Amino acid sequence: MNRAVLVFAVLLAALVPLSLLAGRVWINPFDVAGSGAANAALILAELRLPRAVLAIIVGAGLGAAGAAMQGYLRNPLADPGLFGIAPMAALGAVASFWLGAAIPPAWAAWSLPLLALTGAGTGMALLALIAGRTSSDAAGGAGGGIALFTLAGLMIASLAGALTALAITLAPNPFALSEIVMWLNGALTDRSWREVMIAAPLVVAGIAVLALAARSLDALTLGEEAARSMGLDPARLLWLLVIGVGLTVGAGVAVAGIIGFVGLVVPHLVRPLTDRLPSSLILPSALAGACLVLAADSIVRVLPLVTELRLGIALSLIGAPFFLWLLVKMRRGRL
Numbered sequence: 001m002n003r004a005v006l007v008f009a010v011l012l013a014a015l016v017p018l019s020l021l022a023g024r025v026w027i028n029p030f031d032v033a034g035s036g037a038a039n040a041a042l043i044l045a046e047l048r049l050p051r052a053v054l055a056i057i058v059g060a061g062l063g064a065a066g067a068a069m070q071g072y073l074r075n076p077l078a079d080p081g082l083f084g085i086a087p088m089a090a091l092g093a094v095a096s097f098w099l100g101a102a103i104p105p106a107w108a109a110w111s112l113p114l115l116a117l118t119g120a121g122t123g124m125a126l127l128a129l130i131a132g133r134t135s136s137d138a139a140g141g142a143g144g145g146i147a148l149f150t151l152a153g154l155m156i157a158s159l160a161g162a163l164t165a166l167a168i169t170l171a172p173n174p175f176a177l178s179e180i181v182m183w184l185n186g187a188l189t190d191r192s193w194r195e196v197m198i199a200a201p202l203v204v205a206g207i208a209v210l211a212l213a214a215r216s217l218d219a220l221t222l223g224e225e226a227a228r229s230m231g232l233d234p235a236r237l238l239w240l241l242v243i244g245v246g247l248t249v250g251a252g253v254a255v256a257g258i259i260g261f262v263g264l265v266v267p268h269l270v271r272p273l274t275d276r277l278p279s280s281l282i283l284p285s286a287l288a289g290a291c292l293v294l295a296a297d298s299i300v301r302v303l304p305l306v307t308e309l310r311l312g313i314a315l316s317l318i319g320a321p322f323f324l325w326l327l328v329k330m331r332r333g334r335l
Contacts, residue, residue: 002275004284010290012056019052019298020044050193055297056290057196058188058256061203061248063289064282067270068210068264069280071217072241073146077326080249081264084156085123087282090184090251091160094167097179106249112183113198113254113302118162126156128242160327186257186312188297195255206247207286212281213240221277242246259312261319262289 006232021027027040037147065080073082078088093116130152164184173179216237219227228234252259267281274280293311300309 002274002280002284004270004280005287007273008270008284008287008291012287015291015294015298016052016056019055019294020048020149022298023048023301035197040043044194046130050196051188051191051297052294053196054188054199054255055294057101057199057203057294058252058259059289059291061199061206061252061289062259062262062293063266063285063287064207064210065245065248065250066265066289067267068213068217068279070267071262071281072213072220072237073150073222075331076268077264079261080245081152081157081260082153083123083245083249084153084160085120085246086249087157087160087164087257088123088126088252089116089120089250091164091167092116092122093176093183093254093257094164094180095119096166097176097183098172109203113195116254116274117202117250120246120253123156123160124242124246124250127152130155131238135292146308153195163185167189182310184312185310186259186308186315187308188256189308191255199251199255202247202251206244206249206251207282210244210282211239213237213244214282216240219290253292257312258314261315261323265319265322265328266292268322301313 017029021029023043027043056216062080066078067083067239069078069080070076072078093112096112096115099111127149131149168177168180171180214234219230219232220237222230249263266285269292270281270284270288274284293315296314297311299310300314303309
């Protein structure tokens with residue numbers, strides 16, 4: 001078994017029970033017959049267990065997407081947000097708050113994840129339409145395809161960010177504005193089994209698609225020409241990456257909002273435990289991403305604050321210094 005898989009699987013197994021017990025109200029696992037046992041069971045089954053499962057799902061998707069992105073772009077500073085899919089998913093979710101009363105009551109509970117997934121799908125389609133033709137053009141070379149792919153992702157992300165800012169500026173009422181701003185910060189608060197059922201199949205499917213791309217990503221580490229001589233199909237690899245990252249990142253944003261830096265940080269934690277090939281990174285990065293998001297979510301629940309710190313803010317406070325450290329290492333030529 002891959003050493004990294006074993007390490008992070010053991011760590012995840014240790015974090016799950018701690019996550020279930022931790023919170024503003026700590027649960028005593030030995031008080032099985034006490035007066036609070038019934039309430040504890042309800043808290044575990046309806047609040048903390050679905051939240052922990054969702055943290056694992058979202059973190060796994062972001063971790064796997066980050067490893068695949070860094071392998072495809074051959075850049076240790078790459079992040080799934082570069083694809084533009086996460087900002088498009090966020091734009092779709094913001095649209096659900098903006099439409100508000102116009103959504104029929106029967107669809108209200110499902111409008112946010114459905115519109116977020118629609119936004120992610122739109123981002124995937126735009127990315128494939130803009131970059132796909134050039135990536136499949138053998139004369140253009142894989143390097144040109146990757147450059148265009150990156151620029152297309154940045155353009156889509158910029159457009160989605162501008163439209164999101166416009167939606168915030170023109171928010172129809174203060175309640176919608178508050179909901180938009182809070183949701184964009186990312187959190188797992190008040191999530192239920194419904195969100196788990198939405199995200200789980202999409203993230204699992206996305207990780208499976210990224211695993212199919214692993215060998216092609218390994219070949220790409222040798223350079224574009226060498227990879228082509230080994231049978232690399234740039235168009236197929238592009239589609240696998242777009243679909244895999246779209247499913248994993250889009251599903252995460254649809255149920256939890258924007259949670260940044262996981263895809264950037266996690267592959268660097270995993271890489272020293274592997275042979276550094278993308279095929280060895282995707283599954284361990286999924287487990288490490290699950291560990292990171294689960295641990296961060298547990299920490300924000302126990303911090304002595306008046307209101308719970310948003311998970312996206314907490315991970316940004318961790319990720320930004322880590323990113324700066326990576327930049328310093330890169331400048332010194334040690335990355």
